[in-house]
Amino acid sequence: xxxxxxxxxxxxxxxxxxxxxxxxxxxxxxxxxxxxxxxxxxxxxxxxxxxxxxxxxxxxxxxxxxxxxxxxxxxxxxxxxxxxxxxxxxxxxxxxxxxxxxxxxxxxxxxxxxxxxxxxxxxxxxxxxxxxxxxxxxxxxxxxxxxxxxxxxxxxxxxxxxxxxxxxxxxxxxxxxxxxxxxxxxxxxxxxxxxxxxxxxxxxxxxxxxxxxxxxxxxxxxxxxxxxxxxxxxxxxxxxxxxxxxxxxxxxxxxxxxxxxxxxxxxxxxxxxxxxxxxxxxxxxxxxxxxxxxxxxxxxxxxxxxxxxxxxxxxxxxxxxxxxxxxxxxxxxxxxxxx
DNA sequence: GAGACGTGGTT
DNA sequence: TAACCAAGTCT
Numbered sequence: 001x002x003x004x005x006x007x008x009x010x011x012x013x014x015x016x017x018x019x020x021x022x023x024x025x026x027x028x029x030x031x032x033x034x035x036x037x038x039x040x041x042x043x044x045x046x047x048x049x050x051x052x053x054x055x056x057x058x059x060x061x062x063x064x065x066x067x068x069x070x071x072x073x074x075x076x077x078x079x080x081x082x083x084x085x086x087x088x089x090x091x092x093x094x095x096x097x098x099x100x101x102x103x104x105x106x107x108x109x110x111x112x113x114x115x116x117x118x119x120x121x122x123x124x125x126x127x128x129x130x131x132x133x134x135x136x137x138x139x140x141x142x143x144x145x146x147x148x149x150x151x152x153x154x155x156x157x158x159x160x161x162x163x164x165x166x167x168x169x170x171x172x173x174x175x176x177x178x179x180x181x182x183x184x185x186x187x188x189x190x191x192x193x194x195x196x197x198x199x200x201x202x203x204x205x206x207x208x209x210x211x212x213x214x215x216x217x218x219x220x221x222x223x224x225x226x227x228x229x230x231x232x233x234x235x236x237x238x239x240x241x242x243x244x245x246x247x248x249x250x251x252x253x254x255x256x257x258x259x260x261x262x263x264x265x266x267x268x269x270x271x272x273x274x275x276x277x278x279x280x281x282x283x284x285x286x287x288x289x290x291x292x293x294x295x296x297x298x299x300x301x302x303x304x305x306x307x308x309x310x311x312x313x314x315x316x317x318x319x320x321x322x323x324x325x326x327x328x329x330x331x332x333x334x335x336x337x338x339x
Numbered sequence: 340g341a342g343a344c345g346t347g348g349t350t
Numbered sequence: 351t352a353a354c355c356a357a358g359t360c361t
Contacts, residue, residue, distance in 0.1 A: 046357040053347065053356085087345030090360075124359045144357045162340085189357060198355060199350070229354095230342090259344070296344055327346060 004174050007154070007211050012180055014207035015187035020194070022051065023058055025186070033182065036110035036135035037068045040098075043127045043134075044091055051193075057086050068110065071096070072103035077253075080262050081324035089326065093262050094122025112136045134182050141173045142185035146192025148172075152224035153196060153214030160225035168224075233298045237271035239329070240280050241288070241306045241336030242313065249321045249333065250280070250313030259295070264314060264321070266329045271300060283307035288336045293328040302328065304335045 019025075024042035026032035041061060045054040061082065065071040071079075076096060083092035098121045102110055110131070111117055117128035129140035148161065151171040157164055175184065195202045203215050214220040242250035251264045267280035279285055285307040293300045318337060322330055 043357065048344090048356055048358055049346080050348070050356050085346075087347090088358085090344065091358090094359080122359070126358055130357070142357085145355085146357070185357090193357085261344090294346080296346090297342075 003211060007208050008175050008177065008179075008184070010207045010210070011187050011191060012183060015183060015190060018190065018194070019186070020190055023055055033135060033137060036112075036131060037071075038062060039135040040068075040110060040123075040127070040131050041071075041095075043130050044095055044122060045086065047091060047127070048088060049086065053086070057083070067108070068099050068102050069108045072099040072108075074099075076262070077264075080264070084263065084324050085327055085330070087327075089261055089263050091122060093256060097121035098123060110135070113138065114140055130185060133185050137182040139176050139178055139181040140185075141169065141176050142188075143169050143172050144189065146189045146196075147185070149198065149224055150188055150192050150196050150208075153201070153220050154208060154212050156213035156217055157223065158225065160227045162227070164224060232294075234301070235271045235273065235275075235298050236301050236303070237275045238269040238277055238279075239302045239304050239332040239336075240267045240285070241304060241333060242267065242280060242283070242311075243306070243308050244310055244315060245308075246315075247318070248315040249318055250309075250311065251316050251321060251325075252280075253314060260326050260328070263326050264316070264324055264329075265326070266332055267313075268302070271298075279305070279307070280313075281307075281309040281311050283309040288339055291328075291331045291335050293331060295328075300328065302332050304332050306336045306339075 024034055024038050026034045042058055045058055065074065074096065079096050080089070080092055083089060101120055102108060114128045114132040117123050117131050118125070126142065126144050129142040132138040133140040133142050148165070148168045151157065151168045152164065155171055157167060159167060177184070195206050199221060201220055203209050203220055206212070209215055212220065214223045244250065250267065252267050254260050254263050254265050256262045269275040269278050285305040288304045288306045290301055290303045293302065321333055325333060
């Protein structure tokens with residue numbers, strides 16, 4: 001068993017020299033702490049999302065809505081449009097619900113403890129711990145994919161994910177301490193992101209190499225072990241680019257639950273092996289090609305049809321539609337507009 | 340516990 | 351190129 005306190009000291013030293021500079025991060029070692037609102041917003045945006053993808057959204061959101069109270073006052077449709085392209089749209093719906101809960105139930109001030117944070121919409125075990133630690137400097141066991149990977153290597157855990165999750169969390173808990181509780185998870189995540197990477201880890205640069213059981217095995221990259229995932233099915237569908245006399249696009253608001261919930265979309269058929277061609281209005285539809293898109297649990301070929309007509313739709317200029325649609329529909333609309 | 344839930348970059 | 355992967359949460 002590696003010596004926990006020397007590993008901890010070694011990683012914090014490394015962090016002092018190598019911490020990343022990020023838009024939501026106070027200068028490391030400055031003793032400054034980031035506004036809880038910004039910590040929370042960044043943590044939600046970073047769920048299953050890379051730093052380069054989330055960063056511009058974070059900059060736009062904080063410029064437009066500097067406080068959680070500002071965010072709480074936003075119209076649902078504006079928030080969803082601002083989130084377009086970032087994915088996992090339930091996050092956006094929960095983000096707004098959480099901002100409104102903080103505004104109405106907590107006087108516009110984020111709660112400073114893990115339990116109260118956990119009760120907020122869209123805040124799970126990871127985010128509650130991260131905000132408690134990073135924004136409030138509370139000792140909290142912050143366990144994300146990076147931490148799981150680092151722990152699985154450090155201790156050469158042979159149990160595959162996801163079954164190994166409780167064990168990895170227990171191991172991570174060994175490092176939680178009153179000393180620099182806010183820096184610790186960030187150091188761990190920076191290490192996981194830049195050194196202890198999923199593939200080809202840079203063990204020669206790693207401050208924890210001296211105590212790493214995984215490295216001793218000679219195959220650190222083998223960790224964490226994972227059980228095979230089911231194959232991703234392929235579906236087909238039809239999407240309809242409907243234009244009125246003014247050239248606007250007819251969109252529909254999707255139901256809150258389910259795929260792309262709460263977002264605007266193009267009218268479509270069902271998505272299945274053999275979709276039924278069911279146009280939103282009777283029109284002279286012409287085919288404009290197809291687009292491919294990959295979701296987490298299925299891939300999709302969408303055949304795009306263009307036509308003119310009127311009806312009960314959310315009529316939107318092409319530019320606004322392109323900016324507010326989720327990516328799958330943005331791609332379909334671009335295809336339709338290109339002819 | 341397992342599946343739903345997006346997107347874009349990397350290998 | 352297909353597969354894998356990213357600071358997860360909810361049901």
